[in-house]
Amino acid sequence: MNDKNQKLINSLISSFSVKLKPLVNDFVIRDNKAFITLKAKDYDDAKNLERYKKECEEILKNKNIFDEIFISFTEKEELFNKVIAISSCKGGVGKSTIAVNLALALKRLNYSVGLLDADIYGPSVPKLLKISAKPEVDEKKKIIPVTQQGLKVMSIGLLIEEEKPIIWRGPMIQGALTQLIEEVKWGKLDFLVVDLPPGTGDAYLAVLQKLKIDYSLIVTTSQDLAIADTKKGINLMLKFNIPVTGIIENMSYFECDHCSEPNYIFGKNGVEDLAKQFNTKVVAKLPIISEFEEGLKQNNSKLENKEKIFNNLAENLIN
Numbered sequence: 214m215n216d217k218n219q220k221l222i223n224s225l226i227s228s229f230s231v232k233l234k235p236l237v238n239d240f241v242i243r244d245n246k247a248f249i250t251l252k253a254k255d256y257d258d259a260k261n262l263e264r265y266k267k268e269c270e271e272i273l274k275n276k277n278i279f280d281e282i283f284i285s286f287t288e289k290e291e292l293f294n295k296v297i298a299i300s301s302c303k304g305g306v307g308k309s310t311i312a313v314n315l316a317l318a319l320k321r322l323n324y325s326v327g328l329l330d331a332d333i334y335g336p337s338v339p340k341l342l343k344i345s346a347k348p349e350v351d352e353k354k355k356i357i358p359v360t361q362q363g364l365k366v367m368s369i370g371l372l373i374e375e376e377k378p379i380i381w382r383g384p385m386i387q388g389a390l391t392q393l394i395e396e397v398k399w400g401k402l403d404f405l406v407v408d409l410p411p412g413t414g415d416a417y418l419a420v421l422q423k424l425k426i427d428y429s430l431i432v433t434t435s436q437d438l439a440i441a442d443t444k445k446g447i448n449l450m451l452k453f454n455i456p457v458t459g460i461i462e463n464m465s466y467f468e469c470d471h472c473s474e475p476n477y478i479f480g481k482n483g484v485e486d487l488a489k490q491f492n493t494k495v496v497a498k499l500p501i502i503s504e505f506e507e508g509l510k511q512n513n514s515k516l517e518n519k520e521k522i523f524n525n526l527a528e529n530l531i532n
């Protein structure tokens with residue numbers, strides 16, 4: 214963060230009341246928008262602290278500096294034992310594919326697993342898992358997630374009509390994500406796997422604020438452009454105090470039947486260097502698997518290798 218922003222943040226925090234000040238967990242300024250997370254132990258605690266959230270909002274609004282202000286609590290959803298975020302700022306690098314396959318691998322290990330598609334602009338989990346059912350609502354108006362291949366799945370794509378683009382604006386983004394997290398009857402889960410949206414927009418930041426993420430896996434390919442965007446994503450994660458568990462290099466190499474060695478089409482060292490830079494490790498290198506989409510559709514037996522890769526990833530994560 215540049216010095217000017219840091220100075221502004223310090224001076225704003227110094228104008229908070231003595232009770233509000235110690236509640237500030239993180240404060241990020243981006244594109245003239247303020248993202249503040251306040252500490253809360255759980256939902257009840259957050260409810261009791263609501264007045265400090267209002268105080269924070271009023272002070273910031275009266276300063277007339279920010280176009281939009283997002284304030285959230287850090288309360289941990291007790292239902293989720295561990296939350297795993299699959300992210301990258303780069304689009305199309307395989308986040309959703311990996312989120313779905315990792316969730317299925319955890320399920321194969323007999324854990325109870327939820328899959329939250331947090332991509333409100335381009336939800337792809339319903340398509341990847343071929344879900345056609347719509348979620349029902351229980352007597353308390355909670356949304357019941359759709360169960361598919363043993364996973365409890367929730368996605369904005371299950372709630373809205375397909376192919377009708379929605380223009381999400383500031384407060385609507387937080388509203389939609391809050392609904393997907395808090396108004397869904399998830400039940401107790403060992404793992405909630407979250408497929409994050411591409412980019413570093415408001416939706417991405419709202420998820421980082423809303424969910425207490427235990428593990429984050431960053432997906433990238435090794436092209437320079439992908440790595441440059443991924444760096445931005447990692448830096449944002451760190452600003453929200455989210456640990457970077459590891460990096461997954463996707464579409465790393467190609468194996469053909471008559472080649473003696475794998476072909477690293479996009480170069481071999483880019484992702485390793487990125488991991489070193491952030492003091493983390495490359496936890497998996499996934500090849501280009503041409504049957505990926507087919508396999509998800511029909512449990513193709515050619516995909517045993519792919520299953521093995523995700524089983525290993527899931528086991529490493531747990532250990």
Ligand SMILES: Nc1ncnc2c1ncn2[C@@H]1O[C@H](COP(=O)(O)OP(=O)(O)OP(=O)(O)O)[C@@H](O)[C@H]1O
Binds near residue numbers: 306308332506
């Ligand atoms: N290892 C792989 N081998 C071959 N194809 C892959 C691989 N990983 C992903 N794909 C394909 O690449 C495309 C993009 O993948 P996916 O939708 O998972 O990316 P994403 O990062 O979630 O994209 P977005 O940023 O749009 O959300 C899909 O068609 C998917 O099947």
Ligand SMILES: [Mg+2]
Binds near residue numbers: 308310337
């Ligand atoms: Mg996606």
